[in-house]
Amino acid sequence: MPVAQTRCDHPELNWRAPRRPTPSYREGRRRAYENPSLARYVVSRTLTKPHADLWLRSDVEPVSSAKVKEGDVFVRLGEAARAGNESAFLEILKEARWQGRPVLDFIRAIQFAFEAGAHIAARQISAEGARLHPDNAELQKQAYILSPPKIIVRTATAGTSHRANRDWLKAHTDEYRNQWVALRDGELLGTASSMEALVEQVGETKGILLTVV
Amino acid sequence: MLLYLTDKTQFSVGATAYRLPREGADASRITIGLEIEENITEAIIDTGAPYVVCSPSFSKLFTPDPAKLMYAKKLLIRGVWVEGRIYRINISLLPDEGDALMIEAPAFIPNPEQEFTEGFLPRSFIGMFGCLEMIRFALDPLTETFYYG
Numbered sequence: 264m265p266v267a268q269t270r271c272d273h274p275e276l277n278w279r280a281p282r283r284p285t286p287s288y289r290e291g292r293r294r295a296y297e298n299p300s301l302a303r304y305v306v307s308r309t310l311t312k313p314h315a316d317l318w319l320r321s322d323v324e325p326v327s328s329a330k331v332k333e334g335d336v337f338v339r340l341g342e343a344a345r346a347g348n349e350s351a352f353l354e355i356l357k358e359a360r361w362q363g364r365p366v367l368d369f370i371r372a373i374q375f376a377f378e379a380g381a382h383i384a385a386r387q388i389s390a391e392g393a394r395l396h397p398d399n400a401e402l403q404k405q406a407y408i409l410s411p412p413k414i415i416v417r418t419a420t421a422g423t424s425h426r427a428n429r430d431w432l433k434a435h436t437d438e439y440r441n442q443w444v445a446l447r448d449g450e451l452l453g454t455a456s457s458m459e460a461l462v463e464q465v466g467e468t469k470g471i472l473l474t475v476v
Numbered sequence: 477m478l479l480y481l482t483d484k485t486q487f488s489v490g491a492t493a494y495r496l497p498r499e500g501a502d503a504s505r506i507t508i509g510l511e512i513e514e515n516i517t518e519a520i521i522d523t524g525a526p527y528v529v530c531s532p533s534f535s536k537l538f539t540p541d542p543a544k545l546m547y548a549k550k551l552l553i554r555g556v557w558v559e560g561r562i563y564r565i566n567i568s569l570l571p572d573e574g575d576a577l578m579i580e581a582p583a584f585i586p587n588p589e590q591e592f593t594e595g596f597l598p599r600s601f602i603g604m605f606g607c608l609e610m611i612r613f614a615l616d617p618l619t620e621t622f623y624y625g
Contacts (some may be wrong), residue, residue, distance in 0.1 A: 343539035425509035426493040458533035
């Protein structure tokens with residue numbers, strides 16, 4: 264996509280696009296896509312400029328207002344994410360249309376969802392991205408990692424009992440408060456002031472509970 | 477004894493003892509023993525937490541599969557921004573009675589290089605979203621038992 268000029272000669276849109284959208288810039292953008300004759304000057308650059316996603320230029324091809332609005336959704340998603348505003352992010356997300364969007368849009372949207380704390384939305388976006396781009400390895404991987412937990416095996420065990428460890432911990436809370444301990448079947452194997460020191464002391468940790476009292 | 481529904485189908489396949497730490501930031505939080513990537517530790521059941529969140533000290537014990545890594549991110553945990561990565565890992569609920577359950581789930585693993593104050597997040601968390609959401613679970617405070625299935 265060609266680099267947009269930062270200054271437009273149109274008499275109504277003659278201002279410099281800031282690095283971050285300002286209130287006057289947003290107002291100009293709103294006026295631009297409300298008035299079809301001005302919309303041709305507005306270009307969405309959501310893919311490469313998260314902060315200045317709408318630039319003004321005088322020689323751009325006419326852009327549909329729908330495309331402008333779609334670019335605007337990503338701008339607002341990014342703003343909500345940077346503000347850590349999950350509810351605002353989810354409200355804006357309802358306006359997003361995913362069909363036809365490139366892989367990078369999904370990846371960015373997932374990142375925004377994490378920044379906003381919208382973990383469920385991150386999973387939904389990744390799943391939608393994987394569905395629409397079945398050949399993209401990165402989206403498939405992200406969808407897999409974020410997919411719901413899966414029970415992969417159920418095994419009958421006759422091994423370590425946590426009850427014995429739990430009973431030991433309850434009985435020795437005062438004695439070992441804030442100490443790291445290593446236990447096996449209710450038997451103390453070692454104590455230390457940190458996890459690292461405890462592991463060094465105990466050595467092989469397989470089958471051993473390591474915890475702080 | 478495990479739990480059953482009124483039609484005699486199993487509600488839980490396993491049961492394990494839990495405890496409530498008496499002091500510190502984890503005081504009165506339901507804490508169970510479990511296995512994370514073949515290392516046994518205690519974790520707090522926190523239905524408000526996303527994913528499994530490994531404690532910084534415990535996460536140094538294992539090396540998750542890099543093929544199951546998602547990019548780094550930050551989580552706000554107890555007022556501290558913790559840098560880390562999301563991996564798909566295996567955790568096992570270990571029973572005192574019944575069967576163990578191995579669950580493949582997304583987990584937030586803190587960056588081992590990040591420094592924390594002493595005593596920050598000594599225990600791991602298992603959250604509803606991303607971990608417990610696919611299993612039934614129940615608590616019996618009279619016997620301090622956590623049922624799962």
